[in-house]
Amino acid sequence: MAILGFTGQAKEIDISDFWLNDATGNSAYKYSSWWAEKGNSLLFFNEAQNVTLSQNIKISDPQDWDDLNNLGTIPKGTVVDSHFIYMNNANTSTRKTFTATFTFDKPIIGFMADDELFGNASTLQPLNGNDQLVGYRARVLASGNTLEGPNSGLPQDTVKITGTNNNILEVTFTSQSAVDPLRVITLDSGTLANPSPTPQPTPTPTPVPTPVPTPVPTPAPDNGGNVEYNKVIDVNPNADSPGAGEKDNLSGTNNRDLFILGDARTAYYKEGSDQGTISQFNLAEDKIQLHGSPDDYVLKNNTHAHIFYKDELIGVILNQPASGLSLNSDIFTYASGTEPAPAPVPTPTPTPEPTPTPTPAPDGNIQYRQVIDVNPSDSLPGKGERDVLTGENGPDKFILGDATKPYYIDGNTATNSWNDYAQISGFNPLEDKIQLHGSSVDYRLRQEAGSTRIFYLGEGTQEIIGIISNSSGLTLTDDSFQYV
Numbered sequence: 162m163a164i165l166g167f168t169g170q171a172k173e174i175d176i177s178d179f180w181l182n183d184a185t186g187n188s189a190y191k192y193s194s195w196w197a198e199k200g201n202s203l204l205f206f207n208e209a210q211n212v213t214l215s216q217n218i219k220i221s222d223p224q225d226w227d228d229l230n231n232l233g234t235i236p237k238g239t240v241v242d243s244h245f246i247y248m249n250n251a252n253t254s255t256r257k258t259f260t261a262t263f264t265f266d267k268p269i270i271g272f273m274a275d276d277e278l279f280g281n282a283s284t285l286q287p288l289n290g291n292d293q294l295v296g297y298r299a300r301v302l303a304s305g306n307t308l309e310g311p312n313s314g315l316p317q318d319t320v321k322i323t324g325t326n327n328n329i330l331e332v333t334f335t336s337q338s339a340v341d342p343l344r345v346i347t348l349d350s351g352t353l354a355n356p357s358p359t360p361q362p363t364p365t366p367t368p369v370p371t372p373v374p375t376p377v378p379t380p381a382p383d384n385g386g387n388v389e390y391n392k393v394i395d396v397n398p399n400a401d402s403p404g405a406g407e408k409d410n411l412s413g414t415n416n417r418d419l420f421i422l423g424d425a426r427t428a429y430y431k432e433g434s435d436q437g438t439i440s441q442f443n444l445a446e447d448k449i450q451l452h453g454s455p456d457d458y459v460l461k462n463n464t465h466a467h468i469f470y471k472d473e474l475i476g477v478i479l480n481q482p483a484s485g486l487s488l489n490s491d492i493f494t495y496a497s498g499t500e501p502a503p504a505p506v507p508t509p510t511p512t513p514e515p516t517p518t519p520t521p522a523p524d525g526n527i528q529y530r531q532v533i534d535v536n537p538s539d540s541l542p543g544k545g546e547r548d549v550l551t552g553e554n555g556p557d558k559f560i561l562g563d564a565t566k567p568y569y570i571d572g573n574t575a576t577n578s579w580n581d582y583a584q585i586s587g588f589n590p591l592e593d594k595i596q597l598h599g600s601s602v603d604y605r606l607r608q609e610a611g612s613t614r615i616f617y618l619g620e621g622t623q624e625i626i627g628i629i630s631n632s633s634g635l636t637l638t639d640d641s642f643q644y645v
Contacts, residue, residue: 163207164244169261170202171246179206179245180299193300194276194340199251203259203334208243209296211349218294219278220271220346223320226308227275230463235271240349242267243294245342246332253338256316260333265347268327272320273344276302294344303433305472306340307461315459339472390419390448395437396429401610401628404430404437404475406579413441422468422476423452425496427610430475432579440479444492449476451495455488529558529594534583535568543569543626545581552587559585561627562598564645567617569626583627590632590641600644601637608633 164173178198198204219232235241244265250257273279279302308318318341321331334341395409398421407430411420420439422429428451430436439449451458452470459469460483467483468476478486486492534548546569550559561568561583569581585595595615597604605616605623613635615627635641 163210163242163266164205165264165266167205167261167263170259171261171263172200172202172204174198174204174206176206176208176245176296179204179247180295180297192303194249194303194306194342197247197249197340199249201251201257201259203246203248203261203332205244205246205263208245208344209294210242211240212243212293213240214238215293218271218346219273221274221278221308223272224311226310226318227461228310228463229275229277232278233271235346236353239270239353240351241270241294242347242349244345244347246345247343248334248336248341250336250338256335256337258316258333258335260331263330263332263345264324265328265330265345267347267349269322269330269345270348270353271346273346274308274318274320274342276304276306276342279342279344294346302340302342304474305459305461305469306342308334308341308343309459337471388417391416392419392421393439394421396421398424398426398429401612402432402579403427404435405432407435407437409437411437411439413439413443413447418443418447419494420447420449420476422449423470423496424450425452428452428457428470428475431470431473433473436474437476438479439476442478442481444481444485448491449478449493451493453497454495455493458488460486460488527556529556531560532557533560535560537563537568541570541572542566543581543583544571547580547582547584549584549586552585552589552593555592557587557589557593558643559583559588559593559595559627561595561615562645563596564598567598567603567626570617570619570624579625582625584630585627586630588629588632590635590639594641594643595627595629596643596645598645601642604637606635606637 167173179193181193181196214235214237217234217237220235222228222231222233225231246263248257248259308320309315311317316335318335319331319333320343323329323331328347330345332343334343391414393411393413395411396403396407403424409430413420420437420442422437442449449468451468457470461467461469463482463484464480466478466481466486467474468478530553532550532552534550535542535546552559569583571581588595597615603618605618607614607616611631611633613629613632614625615629616623617626629635
């Protein structure tokens with residue numbers, strides 16, 4: 162009823178270090194895979210054991226993890242054990258590959274290897290009976306967390322079953338920043354209930370080396386020689402992160418259309434809760450412009466093609482299956498090179514009301530200049546404001562929260578709240594501080610475009626509250642951050 166042993170690059174952890182057993186409250190984060198333990202090896206744990214399935218569950222095609230149209234089935238009534246193996250690279254700046262061999266006490270009868278098969282345990286989605294297998298209410302996996310198959314365009318993740326009893330698993334995962342998940346289902350006792358032609362996993366064939374794609378020339382703005390294209394774009398390309406927080410509908414016309422999802426500087430819609438949805442796309446004459454190169458992207462879904470940029474969903478092409486598209490075809494053009502940096506955020510007009518001075522915790526004998534541009538007595542200080550907080554010579558303290566609440570929170574849990582935040586310039590980590598409400602576990606930092614973004618983790622979402630310009634290498638436990 163368990164993993165008996167393992168060899169190679171693997172480490173056993175507690176189940177609660179991945180699946181957050183908390184469906185409500187301030188710690189009910191939306192995605193378990195956002196907060197899962199990271200490591201320099203494969204991580205694994207046993208889930209629910211001796212489970213009699215109350216409904217049929219769907220399992221992955223072992224020959225192609227990305228194919229959700231040819232799923233196998235483990236029938237209702239089968240008694241199974243569930244186990245979980247995953248990779249969450251501790252160093253997201255470099256792609257890593259980990260290999261290990263696991264020995265189970267019972268034969269392996271199926272896998273789940275795509276976020277769409279895991280679903281949300283508390284909702285009993287039709288593709289699975291996930292909460293039976295986890296053992297309690299758990300959170301959902303983020304979109305795009307899947308093993309990579311032979312048609313993904315990325316290095317392939319491989320799984321091979323050996324042993325006379327089909328109970329030995331050889332695993333090789335490769336990833337840079339996304340979580341690679343694998344649920345292993347073993348037969349606890351008896352036989353498969355009402356046996357059906359469920360595909361049994363077979364050894365993965367030796368991957369054929371992926372041919373080096375022919376370099377795609379950088380397109381001219383109209384892309385296509387003398388052909389004129391109607392540009393379809395709904396973002397501000399000069400923004401710090403174009404399309405952040407937006408869900409835009411990009412509709413084609415009767416003319417040749419060029420749908421813009423990126424430029425030479427950056428990809429659009431890459432903040433995790435935003436996307437451009439393309440409709441009326443004409444495969445014979447329309448094009449899609451992307452940032453970078455084909456190696457930066459993956460296509461998924463056989464009904465409406467999903468475009469992923471480095472594990473982030475940025476676009477959906479309605480009524481165009483991914484299987485009929487190629488990232489190396491003329492349909493996609495790639496903008497690369499250097500463009501001018503976005504225009505700086507204009508300095509907002511100061512509010513003509515007196516600024517109350519908060520009473521932060523003392524910092525020894527150091528006298529800090531307080532930098533604040535909200536009214537702390539408001540119910541939601543900074544809501545709807547985009548303020549520029551500028552440091553000067555000498556110690557500065559930038560105020561983004563007080564003892565009762567964080568600032569620049571709009572209270573809307575459906576978005577990342579790009580409508581309000583503080584842009585911090587002139588920050589000196591050797592002498593300045595940033596004051597935040599709560600503690601370090603209430604926040605997340607993200608490095609992007611030469612700046613550090615500060616996200617507050619609220620009820621089931623995260624909201625951006627600050628951007629530190631020209632900064633890198635900061636952590637939430639540094640002396641630069643003070644919590645009240």
